[in-house]
Amino acid sequence: MSWNNFIGEAFNHSSDYISYYVSRRLAELYPEKAVVEGSTSSFDLEAYVRAGHCSIVGEAAIHTQFATDWEGPDKKLSREAENGWLNVLWKNELLDLVLMTYSDDGYRTRHYWIMADSRAVAESFFHAVCDWNTQVRGEILIYDGGYWGKSEELFREIKGATFDNLILPDALKGEIRNDLAQFFDSRAVYERYGIPWKRGILFIGPPGNGKTHTVKALINSSGVPCLYVKSFKSQYDTDQDNMRDVFARARQSTPCILVLEDLDSMIDAKNRSFLLNELDGFAANTGVVVLATTNHPERLDPAILDRPSRFDRKYYFELPAPPERRRYICAWNDALEDEMRMSDAAVTETIERTEGFSFAYMKELFLSSMMQWIASPQRGRMDGLVVERAELLKQQMSSAKKKKESSEG
Numbered sequence: 001m002s003w004n005n006f007i008g009e010a011f012n013h014s015s016d017y018i019s020y021y022v023s024r025r026l027a028e029l030y031p032e033k034a035v036v037e038g039s040t041s042s043f044d045l046e047a048y049v050r051a052g053h054c055s056i057v058g059e060a061a062i063h064t065q066f067a068t069d070w071e072g073p074d075k076k077l078s079r080e081a082e083n084g085w086l087n088v089l090w091k092n093e094l095l096d097l098v099l100m101t102y103s104d105d106g107y108r109t110r111h112y113w114i115m116a117d118s119r120a121v122a123e124s125f126f127h128a129v130c131d132w133n134t135q136v137r138g139e140i141l142i143y144d145g146g147y148w149g150k151s152e153e154l155f156r157e158i159k160g161a162t163f164d165n166l167i168l169p170d171a172l173k174g175e176i177r178n179d180l181a182q183f184f185d186s187r188a189v190y191e192r193y194g195i196p197w198k199r200g201i202l203f204i205g206p207p208g209n210g211k212t213h214t215v216k217a218l219i220n221s222s223g224v225p226c227l228y229v230k231s232f233k234s235q236y237d238t239d240q241d242n243m244r245d246v247f248a249r250a251r252q253s254t255p256c257i258l259v260l261e262d263l264d265s266m267i268d269a270k271n272r273s274f275l276l277n278e279l280d281g282f283a284a285n286t287g288v289v290v291l292a293t294t295n296h297p298e299r300l301d302p303a304i305l306d307r308p309s310r311f312d313r314k315y316y317f318e319l320p321a322p323p324e325r326r327r328y329i330c331a332w333n334d335a336l337e338d339e340m341r342m343s344d345a346a347v348t349e350t351i352e353r354t355e356g357f358s359f360a361y362m363k364e365l366f367l368s369s370m371m372q373w374i375a376s377p378q379r380g381r382m383d384g385l386v387v388e389r390a391e392l393l394k395q396q397m398s399s400a401k402k403k404k405e406s407s408e409g
Helices: 003-010 015-031 045-050 117-134 153-159 171-185 188-191 211-222 239-252 272-280 322-335 346-352 359-375 383-408
Strands: 034-038 056-057 065-069 080-090 093-104 107-116 138-142 145-151 199-204 226-229 254-260 288-294 313-316
Touching: 003 015, 003 080, 003 093, 003 239, 015 034, 015 093, 015 107, 034 117, 045 056, 093 117, 107 117, 138 153, 138 239, 153 211, 153 322, 171 199, 171 211, 171 313, 188 313, 199 211, 211 254, 211 288, 211 313, 226 239, 239 254, 239 272, 239 288, 322 346, 322 359, 346 383, 359 383
Parallel strands: 138 226, 199 288, 199 313, 226 254, 254 288
Antiparallel strands: 034 107, 056 080, 065 080, 080 093, 093 107, 138 145
């Protein structure tokens, strides 16, 4: 085998044998070097390089293959090495890095071999890259389809959600805000009295009544990392494998908030017991706040819903009462241009006509009224439009409710 065809020769072997083959050949070619081998997704070398913590150049004698990805019109193209041999300069140490990407257990995985003058240097570099990548800085960590990703866009969206622009009953809003703030400030007290410093919080209520906004406001105000789980489902791994991965990552990121939105849709008979064990098993969730939401508490097993050690605080989000509807409607109305703004009488009538509306339906009421106002050739105050749209939406809600009851009956 010629040295400059190292990677090509390795790919001539079966995927079960490639890892052993590369490891053995590197030991033969560089007996004086220490080799650290791995395949964890936390070893994101490109992100570490972009942050300026090390620099890389390709080994001229071996072709390095790069994959370029387009992530949107306003974003830079991303470039990632798929297969190749790289020279890495890190803290005045020169390391060699072999990268190979191939199917392993049914899906493509990037494998790497780090070579240095000593095992201590190779392991220190490996640890530094993984540790840096697992930290959450100005982004939200998202788990979906068995993979972790980071979203700066979602982080920016969350930064716009505050308790000041959250409309809830004052008592409920104050209790939720103070609960989490006090928890993160009380580690020493918990430890002094031997109480596990962990928390489970469950938001319960029909959709569109502020649960998601409250989650974002809590994340924004807490200042701790957030791990957001979209689903425990993936193509190759079991739900149990993915749950284990999620909670392991949360324990590495403490203190943190682990968000499980629409919990009832994530849990079934096969994975329920495993989730219970992760929430309240032998592994300590010290510093982890599990913040879950559900629109359908009746679908949750009593072992999840009722046992305090799993979700010790439950908050109920009901349909907005007249005071909350008034605050919501007035906030929308005050933001309108003068010629669109409703009169005080129309505001009062709208509050009465939106009995039974969620915040989501009230948002739909204003957006649809504004669109109809813009399309109207004769524009005046939106008084009549909003009242008419409120009645139309109420009829649609009633019809939808009857169809649902009919199908369930």
